[in-house]
Amino acid sequence: MNKLRVGVIGCGAIAQRRHLPEYLARQDVEIVAVCDFSEERANEVKERFGAKYALTSTEQLLALDEVDAVSVCTPNQFHAAVSIQAMQAGKHVLCEKPMATTIGEARAMVKAAEDNGVFLMVGHNQRLMPVHQRAKEILQSGKLGKVLSFTTTFGHSGPENWSVDGAKSWFFNKDQAFVGAMGDLGVHKADLIAWLIDDPIAEVSALVGTLHKQIPIDDNAIFLLKTNSGSIGTLTASWTYYPNEVNSTVLYCEKGTLKIGADPVYGIIVNYADGVRENIEIGKMQTNDKGGQMNSGVIDHFVEGILSGDGHEINGMEGLRALEVILAGVEAAHSGQSRKVNTAS
Incomplete structure (x- = not known):
C-alpha cells in the first residue's frame, strides 16, 4: 500500500x-x-x-x-x-x-x-506532543528519580467556543456526550499521566460539578489519583477557564521538579534538588485556539x-485504560468514595 x-x-x-x-x-x-x-x-x-x-x-x-x-x-x-x-x-x-x-x-x-x-x-494526542515526548525521556533517564506526586491540568472556556455548533453543540447533550469536561479534557490527561510516568492509575477519588454553565453535564472535574506504585496526584479538567487555556503538568520527584507547559517561553523547566535549573525551549503545547492550530x-x-x-x-487497549480512569471517576463522584480502576490487561 x-x-x-x-x-x-x-x-x-x-x-x-x-x-x-x-x-x-x-x-x-x-x-x-x-x-x-x-x-x-x-x-x-x-x-x-x-x-x-x-x-x-x-x-x-x-x-x-x-x-x-x-x-x-x-x-x-x-x-x-x-x-x-x-x-x-x-x-x-x-x-x-x-x-x-x-x-x-x-x-x-x-x-x-x-x-x-x-x-x-x-x-x-497529548502523548505525541514534543514537550511530552521530551519530558518522558528526562524521566526515563533517572536524573529525577521516582515521581512522588503530580498535578496535571487541562482547561479552557468550553466547547461553545470550539464546536462548529457553538452553544448548541452535542457536547452539552448528556445522551450524546455521556460526560462533560472530564470526558472531553480529563481523558486526555488520564492517558498522558499514566504513559508519562509509566505507572498505571490504580485508584480514583473525584469531585465533579457544574459550576457556571447552564448545562446538564459537568463543566469541572477534579480527580485525586493513586498509581500502582503509590504515587499520588491530581487531574483537573475544566470548561470554565476564562479566557485562557491551561494545559500543563508538574511532576514532583525525588531529585527535583519537572514542569511542562507551565511557562510561556520554555516548554519544559527542570529544577533539580541541588539548585540547578534547566530551561528547555521545545515546540509549543497543542492549543484549542481556532487561529493557532498545530499538527x-x-x-x-x-x-x-x-x-x-x-x-x-x-491502540484500543490504551484508549480503554484511559476510559477506565474516567469511569472510575464518575462512580467515585456519585458515591463519594474512592474507586479502584479495573486496569485493562
Whole structure:
C-alpha cells in the first residue's frame, strides 16, 4: 500500500480543524469521502478538502471499497457502534476520545479489531506532543528519580467556543456526550499521566460539578489519583477557564521538579534538588485556539502505523485504560468514595 485512502465520519470541529487538514497535508493520503448527517455540511467539507464523495450515512461510506481507513469523529455516544461497524467492513479506524461510553463497548471495539485483522487507534494526542515526548525521556533517564506526586491540568472556556455548533453543540447533550469536561479534557490527561510516568492509575477519588454553565453535564472535574506504585496526584479538567487555556503538568520527584507547559517561553523547566535549573525551549503545547492550530501528530501516527504495518502505540487497549480512569471517576463522584480502576490487561 503506497497511499492510504481515507474517509471521515462526522464533519464537526475536530474533523475540520484536525483530521482533514492533517490528512490533506500528507502526500501518501487520499481523502475519498466525508460523511455527516447534515448534507449541507458534508458538501461544504467535501469541497474544502477535495474529497470525492459527500455522504449522509455511515453505511454509504463503509460500502466504498476504495476506502481503507476511517476517522470516527462523531459524538461520543456513537464512537463504539460506528467504529465496530467500520472494522467489520474491513476498515482501519482512528476513533476520537473517549473511545466509548462503557467498558463493554470499549472491549467490543478491541475485539472487533482483532477479529477483523485491522488497526484501531484512539486519538490521544497529548502523548505525541514534543514537550511530552521530551519530558518522558528526562524521566526515563533517572536524573529525577521516582515521581512522588503530580498535578496535571487541562482547561479552557468550553466547547461553545470550539464546536462548529457553538452553544448548541452535542457536547452539552448528556445522551450524546455521556460526560462533560472530564470526558472531553480529563481523558486526555488520564492517558498522558499514566504513559508519562509509566505507572498505571490504580485508584480514583473525584469531585465533579457544574459550576457556571447552564448545562446538564459537568463543566469541572477534579480527580485525586493513586498509581500502582503509590504515587499520588491530581487531574483537573475544566470548561470554565476564562479566557485562557491551561494545559500543563508538574511532576514532583525525588531529585527535583519537572514542569511542562507551565511557562510561556520554555516548554519544559527542570529544577533539580541541588539548585540547578534547566530551561528547555521545545515546540509549543497543542492549543484549542481556532487561529493557532498545530499538527497534532495523531494523523501522522495513524497513517504511518497502517502503511508500515507496525500498528499504533495508542491502540484500543490504551484508549480503554484511559476510559477506565474516567469511569472510575464518575462512580467515585456519585458515591463519594474512592474507586479502584479495573486496569485493562
